[in-house]
Amino acid sequence: MHRVVKIWLALGLAFFLTGCGQETVQSKPEIHITGSTMGTYYSIKVADDVIKDPAKFQAEVDVLLERVNDQMSTYRPDSELSRFNQSRDSKPVVVSRDTTRVVTEAIHIGRESQGALDVTVGPLVNLWGFGPDKKPTQIPSDELITQTRQKTGLGNLHVITSVDADTLQKDIPDLYIDLSAIAKGFGVDKVAEYLELLGSRNYLVEIGGELRIAGINGKGHPWRVAIEKPTVDAGSVQEVIIPGVNGVATSGDYRNYYELDGQRFSHTIDPRSGKPIQHRMVSVTVIHPSCMTADGLATAFMVMGPEKSLAYAKERGLAIFVITKTDDGFDESYSDGFKPYLVKK
Template identity: 60%
Template sequence: MITRVIKWLAPWGLAFLLAACQPADDATPQLHLTGNTMGTYYSIKIVGADDSRASALQAEIDRRLEQVNDQMSTYREDSELSRFNRHKADTPFAVSENTARVVTAALQLGRLTGGALDVTVGPLVNLWGFGPDARPTHIPGDEQLAAVKAQTGLKHLSVLTAADGDYLQKSLPGLYVDLSSIAKGFGVDVVSEYLSEQGFTHHLVEIGGEVRTRGLNAHGQDWRIAVEKPGPGTGMVQQVVALANTSVATSGDYRNYYELDGQRLSHTMDPATGKPITHRLASVTVIHPSCMMADGLATALTVMGTDRALAFAERHGLAVYLLTKTDDGFRVDMSSAFKKYLRG
């Protein structure tokens, strides 16, 4: 799935393109903030802001992103989500409004995509060697796979809202929830909504490749984003899109994989089989008003594979761009709704 130009494309699939078509003198002043969060970086461009606001804005942005981490990180033992994962009872577990909101969105996307997005597949990710556990020395057997798969499933997770707050509930003691497929996009939305509240209606927020735009860039144009061409090396642009008041996220399996017993194993799990995906869809880019939704949809469509993903996008009017590996390179497919964003 941005303003250090193209060299930031490689790890996450997207980057800002600097608007070099106009001289700098014609540009509105712009503040650029960078930092680290969620195990990656953030890059924020705020049109019409100057250095006098930098310290206060960045402090509040960092505070809000830290709050998201404290709520939903699985790497923090004391986060709300980590404590819920250790909660073995089926009694309601109190969480923040933010955590309830993100889990609710994950459940909605799970239903919408027929289970292609499943935030409970963490044990399967670990089983196949893409989590903190060591990689297996052999392909997991059917019995082992079935035992781990039995510990997953969105049907075992629910969100409850009561007069005194929000709660998560599990019907399976060992259920483990990982929101990494959707929480980064939510963090982008949180920052963008904060900037809009502060009156900065022209900005771009990016966290590790997930992007949300508002208004126009410093040159009075739509924000331009580059979709990376999959493959070895860095900085190869596949397609440029122009965005205003919307978000974009990319998911792909062409970097995080390994080979075992002669099989290429992707980090992307198919919840239906409990196994890594085996099709040749390498990269999915989704444009959606909500970065959280774009983030989750990109993962779900990656699970589906090219034909199912494209049909799903057309059925739901989604703007989707797909790159599928072929013997000769990569084939491009896109939904009808995506075409209006193309540039270059």
């Protein structure tokens, strides 16, 4: 996912947004650490006094996130996921409980969304030039798309749990899992859960634009988050939200695309058709107690499009915010569940 949620912490904007028209309720020092993980950055702010040694805390966070990479990275040849992907038979591959947890949630969202999220879609992503393979010089034929789709499918992936071990199993040798649509959210949850284990109740955790938030900031006010306007120039704000105690994930396709033969191709591939999405939804933000679930749902909604996403959210009471491109600019719409989080203008 692309970073289309901005946390207005830099340049003092957070204090402008959170403090406008209000007096400081409580002032506490905020501990702020940043680092790199999963091919992107992380940022953690803690606004209570449970972190006595920030350097030691960061080292513990780095170990925790390194473990997630060792489990689910497709770039590390010896990760659990890479071992499964490299397997060419149907023998079960032993994985950690964390990997089982993420794959199980991905399968659940995939089934609930009727295949809109499919973590085995990698061969199709590569076919269209959004993976390690280069951009195609011609549009893939329907025959080639059909052949490539035969290497994918959640129905070919199985999670087996027991008291002895958790395993993943594949029905076809070419099946390949990529958890990039959900793993960052899981990493956010792991850090947040660790903070809560330490006793923190006031924090903001971000990995590459995916968030989990609780409590208040150092000024004594609820954390505020800006949803970015989907334009080429970064930094303009569409809406500001107060997420409460929740995870926040946003997916968008307005910066990652290419044009070929006069057509525009989005990096978001519909697993059901094997082709890039064609609708005009450019961004969707999901608020959910689990950042992992919000992350996966945001990807599914980008495939489903605005009408189906909003109907899905209404049926299940989910909080989502949708931005759609029109001939005159952008329209926004949101589910009833999202409305309480919007900052009134």
